[in-house]
Amino acid sequence: xxxxxxxxxxxxxxxxxxxxxxxxxxxxxxxxxxxxxxxxxxxxxxxxxxxxxxxxxxxxxxxxxxxxxxxxxxxxxxxxxxxxxxxxxxxxxxxxxxxxxxxxxxxxxxxxxxxxxxxxxxxxxxxxxxxxxxxxxxxxxxxxxxxxxxxxxxxxxxxxxxxxxxxxxxxxxxxxxxxxxxxxxxxxxxxxxxxxxxxxxxxxxxxxxxxxxxxxxxxxxxxxxxxxxxxxxxxxxxxxxxxxxxxxxxxxxxxxxxxxxxxxxxxxxxxxxxxxxxxxxxxxxxxxxxxxxxxxxxxxxxxxxxxxxxxxxxxxxxxxxxxxxxxxxxxxxxxxxxxxxxxxxxxxxxxxxxxxxxxxxxxxxxxxxxxxxxxxxxxxxxxxxxxxxxxxxxxxxxxxxxxxxxxxxxxxxxxxxxxxxxxxxxxxxxxxxxxxxxxxxxxxxxxxxxxxxxxxxxxxxxxxxxxxxxxxxxxxxxxxxxxxxxxxxxxxxxxxxxxxxxxxxxxxxxxxxxxxxxxxxxxxxxxxxxxxxxxxxxxxxxxxxxxxxxxxxxxxxxxxxxxxxxxxxxxxxxxxxxxxxxxxxxxxxxxxxxxxxxxxxxxxxxxxxxxxxxxxxxxxxxxxxxxxxxxxxxxxxxxxxxxxxxxxxxxxxxxxxxxxxxxxxxxxxxxxxxxxxxxxxxxxxxxxxxxxxx
Numbered sequence: 024x025x026x027x028x029x030x031x032x033x034x035x036x037x038x039x040x041x042x043x044x045x046x047x048x049x050x051x052x053x054x055x056x057x058x059x060x061x062x063x064x065x066x067x068x069x070x071x072x073x074x075x076x077x078x079x080x081x082x083x084x085x086x087x088x089x090x091x092x093x094x095x096x097x098x099x100x101x102x103x104x105x106x107x108x109x110x111x112x113x114x115x116x117x118x119x120x121x122x123x124x125x126x127x128x129x130x131x132x133x134x135x136x137x138x139x140x141x142x143x144x145x146x147x148x149x150x151x152x153x154x155x156x157x158x159x160x161x162x163x164x165x166x167x168x169x170x171x172x173x174x175x176x177x178x179x180x181x182x183x184x185x186x187x188x189x190x191x192x193x194x195x196x197x198x199x200x201x202x203x204x205x206x207x208x209x210x211x212x213x214x215x216x217x218x219x220x221x222x223x224x225x226x227x228x229x230x231x232x233x234x235x236x237x238x239x240x241x242x243x244x245x246x247x248x249x250x251x252x253x254x255x256x257x258x259x260x261x262x263x264x265x266x267x268x269x270x271x272x273x274x275x276x277x278x279x280x281x282x283x284x285x286x287x288x289x290x291x292x293x294x295x296x297x298x299x300x301x302x303x304x305x306x307x308x309x310x311x312x313x314x315x316x317x318x319x320x321x322x323x324x325x326x327x328x329x330x331x332x333x334x335x336x337x338x339x340x341x342x343x344x345x346x347x348x349x350x351x352x353x354x355x356x357x358x359x360x361x362x363x364x365x366x367x368x369x370x371x372x373x374x375x376x377x378x379x380x381x382x383x384x385x386x387x388x389x390x391x392x393x394x395x396x397x398x399x400x401x402x403x404x405x406x407x408x409x410x411x412x413x414x415x416x417x418x419x420x421x422x423x424x425x426x427x428x429x430x431x432x433x434x435x436x437x438x439x440x441x442x443x444x445x446x447x448x449x450x451x452x453x454x455x456x457x458x459x460x461x462x463x464x465x466x467x468x469x470x471x472x473x474x475x476x477x478x479x480x481x482x483x484x485x486x487x488x489x490x491x492x493x494x495x496x497x498x499x500x501x502x503x504x505x506x507x508x509x510x511x512x513x514x515x516x517x518x519x520x521x522x523x524x525x526x527x528x529x530x531x532x533x534x535x536x537x538x539x540x541x542x543x544x545x546x547x548x549x550x551x552x553x554x555x556x557x558x559x560x561x562x563x564x565x566x567x568x569x570x571x572x573x574x575x576x577x578x579x580x581x582x583x584x585x586x587x588x589x590x591x592x593x594x595x596x597x598x599x600x601x602x603x604x605x606x607x608x609x610x611x612x613x614x615x616x617x618x619x620x621x622x623x624x625x626x627x628x629x630x631x632x633x634x635x636x637x638x639x640x641x642x643x644x645x646x647x648x649x650x651x652x653x654x655x656x657x658x659x660x661x662x663x664x665x666x667x668x669x670x671x672x673x674x675x676x677x678x679x680x681x682x683x684x685x686x687x688x689x690x691x692x693x694x695x696x697x698x699x700x701x702x703x704x705x706x707x708x709x710x711x712x713x714x715x716x717x
Contacts, residue, residue: 024070024071025569025570025571026070026071026571027389027571027573028067028109028110030107030108030109030110031084031108031109031110031111031112032108032111032112032137032196033111033112033113033114033116033117033136034055034111034112034113034114035055035113035114036052036054036055036056036113036114038055038111038139039051039052039054039055040141041139041141042106042139044062044097044098045097045098046095046096046097047065047096047097047098048076048077048078048095048096049062049078049093049094049095049096050094050095051095053094054094054095054113055094055095055111055113055114056113056115057092057094057113057115058113058115058116058118058119059089059090059091059092059113059116059119060091060092060093060094060112060113060116061082061084061091061092061093061094061110061111061112061113062093062094062095062096062097062110062111063077063093063095063096063097063109063110064096064097064098064099064100064108064109064110065096065097065098065099066099066109067109067110068093068096077093077096078093078094078095078096079092079093079094080092080093081093083392084112085391085392091112091116094113103187104183104187105183105186105187105190105195105196105197105199106137106183106196106197107196107197126507131162131163131165132163132175132176134431137196139183140180148180148182151180152179152180155178155179155180156169158178159172159173159176159178160172163175163176174444175444186199187199187200188200188201188202188205189202193428194428198587200587201587204587204591207591208594211359211595211598212598214355214358214359214602215355215598215601215602215605216310217355218352218355218356218602218605218606218609219605220310220313220314221348221349221351221352221609222352222605222606222608222609222612223259223262223314223315223318224314224317224318224348225348225349225609225612226609226612227259227314227315227318251319252319252320254319255315255318255319256311256312256315256316256319258315259311259312259314259315259318259319260307260308260311260312260315262311263307263310263311263314263315264307264311267303267306267307271295271303274291274294274295275291278290278291278294284590284593284594284597346645346646346649347649349606349609349610349646349649350649350650350652350653350656351653351656352605352606352609352610352653353606353610353649353650353653353657353690353694354653354654354656354657355602355606355657356599356602356603356606356653356657356690357653357654357657357658357661357686357687357689357690358657358660358661358664359595359598359599359602359603360599360603360685360686360689360690361657361658361661361662361665361682361683361686362595362599362661362664362665363592363595363596363598363599364681364682364685364686365661365665365668365669365676365678365682366588366591366592366595366665366668367592367596368676368682369588369669369672369675369676370585370588370589370592372674372675372676373524373585373588374582376520376524376674378519378520378581379463379464379517379518379519379520380425380461380462380463380519381461381462381546382425382577382578382581383578384546384547384548384549384552384576385460385461385544385545385546385547385576385577385578386544386545386546386547386552386555386556386559386574386575386576386577387421387424387542387543387544387545387574387575387576387577387580388542388543388545388559388563388572388573388574389541389542389573389574390420390540390541390542390543391541392567392570393567393568393569393570394563394566394567394570396567397566397567398543398566399538402420402454402537405566406418406456408562409545409559409562412555412558413548414547414548414551414554414555414558415545415546415547415548415555416546416547416548417456417459417460417544417545417546418456418460418543418544418545418546419453419454419456419457419459419460419461419543419544420453420454420457420537420540420542420543420544421451421452421453421454421457421540421541421542421544422451422452422453422536422539422540422541422542423451423452423541423542424542424575424577424580425521425522425577425580425581426521426522426523426577426580426581426583426584427580428522429449429450429451429521429522429531430449430450430451430505431447431448431449431450432447432448432450432503432504432505432532433445433446433447433448433503433504433505434448434481434483434487434491434501434502434503434504434532435501435502435503435504436491436493436499436500436501437499437500437501437502437509445491446490446491446530447530448483448487448490448529448530448531448532449521449529449530449531449532450503450505450531450532450534451521451531451532451533451534452534452536452537452539452540453471453533453534453535453536453537453540454471454476454535454537454540455470455471455472455473455474455476455535455537456471456472457471457533457544458470458471458472458482458514458516458533459472460544460546461519461544463516463517463519464516464517464519465482465514465515465516465517466485466515466516466517467497467514467515468482468497468512468513468514468515469513469514470482470514471513471514471533471535474513474535476535476536476537476538478510478511479508479509479510479511479534479535480510480511480512480513480535481501481510481511481512481513481532481533481534481535482512482513482514482515482516482532482533482535483496483512483514483515483516483530483531483532483533484515484516484517484518484519484528484530484531485515485516485517485518486518486528486529486530486531487530487531487532488515489530490530491530493512496512496515497512497513497514497515498511498512498513499511499512503532503534510534510535516533520674522584523584523585524584524585524672524673524674525584525671525672525673526673527673527674544577545559556574559572559574560572603689603693606693607693607694607696607697610646610694610697610698611697611698614646614697614698625638628641639699643694643695643698643699646694646698647691647694647695650690650691650694653690654686654687654690657686658683658686658687661686662678662683665678666678
């Protein structure tokens with residue numbers, strides 16, 4: 024059985040107690056002590072060994088010549104954590120693999136491992152952190168005094184519970200989220216809830232006109248004001264309770280779609296647990312009281328004499344209050360529309376931006392095990408065999424795929440004095456065909472083509488030229504601090520985006536060292552992708568029978584760098600549609616009330632010669648004024664927030680006039696359509712019936 028596994032780590036014996044690993048089989052005390060041993064999660068053990076016990080059976084991992092003995096089975100990671108694993112290899116295996124490379128084994132600066140500390144119960148993180156300086160003075164003493172040490176490296180403690188939402192450091196064990204997005208979505212949900220609450224207040228006070236006589240009669244018959252308030256608040260609470268039940272039902276029905284949209288795997292009962300149900304209960308209570316209080320007080324304050332007569336006035340302060348609320352509703356909707364447009368523009372920018380190389384139709388095949396052995400036995404013959412296929416135009420190898428984070432190392436120019444602080448650079452090990460396969464632009468010197476891999480050669484990008492302040496880098500002798508290899512810089516390439524557009528382009532060094540390669544890069548011609556992948560699969564199976572063929576496309580890998588932003592864009596679009604829909608519902612109700620309130624006025628105007636256009640202008644004009652006010656409030660706030668969000672990206676769109684114009688037009692179009700229906704119906708009505716109204 025062979026599978027691709029991506030969640031394996033080396034772990035020392037203390038990991039058992041620090042992470043509270045629950046053993047199903049094996050001895051927790053000794054499972055991670057011996058070299059070339061491994062412990063598996065329950066699901067992985069079942070995947071490879073079925074229902075048999077895996078204890079003391081063996082697995083071959085990656086290109087290792089050793090077979091790893093299974094020394095334990097632990098429970099699956101079934102809780103939320105940044106650190107998810109399927110298997111753990113004993114740390115002594117890692118130490119043994121480094122024998123012969125004492126420089127790395129004894130390095131104080133090689134950042135290859137994750138260090139977890141368990142702090143004693145009677146101590147705090149702050150207390151432990153206060154002792155970091157003394158540790159650094161001892162451990163990094165070769166840098167000199169503490170001030171010099173801190174220029175070179177920093178150490179701080181980070182609580183594990185804070186990592187997923189508060190950390191975005193390089194090489195995290197898993198992809199993290201951001202607390203900013205949680206706050207954003209919560210705030211947006213509350214804004215939408217606020218829009219709905221405003222609708223409820225507006226429509227309740229508008230419909231109160233129809234209950235004027237009821238209130239008047241009740242008061243004449245002896246009803247107290249508090250009794251009326253209690254009655255109307257109870258009605259509000261019942262409506263909110265019914266809404267809450269409907270909301271839970273809608274959540275249940277929409278959860279599969281939400282999981283697809285967000286990339287999560289939430290289950291209904293994990294969302295609606297006891298804590299969340301209590302939250303909903305108090306939210307219902309709060310909304311019912313707040314949204315119901317104003318309408319109930321407004322209706323309870325009707326004077327009996329005027330109420331029994333059914334008197335009403337379109338020019339009251341209540342009407343003004345309603346329009347202010349409508350304006351605020353649309354301000355929220357316009358804010359969301361503007362934000363959605365900016366997020367969409369930024370996503371389009373990511374997709375269309377010229378990255379400085381040709382990313383299309385580049386397939387990357389994982390080199391490991393027998394395939395790796397066969398490839399490096401006769402590298403050129405292997406590549407020539409693939410190039411016989413007319414659909415394949417170029418073949419190269421690389422140590423790391425574009426989109427992943429490259430190794431951070433140092434170039435030391437010949438003649439550099441001891442102790443001089445040098446900039447770091449990203450390193451990528453490639454072969455002689457890499458530059459041509461990616462269509463990178465060589466601006467001076469040459470590529471690696473026809474260069475011997477027995478000698479050391481480097482190519483650097485423009486950012487590295489600036490960082491190292493090279494006046495003429497060609498022919499410059501440099502030493503790689505990591506490998507100790509000295510070689511010659513033979514070319515300079517134009518800067519290209521080898522990482523996320525969240526970050527600016529860093530200094531990059533291409534090292535002609537194909538034997539460190541982990542991936543075969545194949546450029547496929549247009550229209551031949553599916554049959555070429557099948558050809559590659561068959562060819563790999565022919566060369567390395569039983570080999571698990573693993574591949575990815577470079578453009579897909581780069582697109583995944585913006586997966587979080589794409590999901591945010593989709594969610595914001597949904598939020599915007601919901602917000603504008605709810606706002607239009609409220610506007611529709613208010614425009615219907617306004618038209619009803621002015622029915623007699625409309626009839627008289629028509630008798631006196633007003634046209635349908637005049638009536639429409641009269642009824643829609645007042646709402647348009649309030650939407651203009653909403654734009655004046657919303658657009659500056661939206662611009663400020665989106666400008667802050669765009670600062671997260673080194674490369675970003677400029678906020679021009681288009682989002683302002685489009686947001687305004689959308690608001691006006693929806694307002695006009697919503698208001699026009701009732702206004703047109705009132706304008707086309709029979710004026711005689713309108714004058715006799717009520």
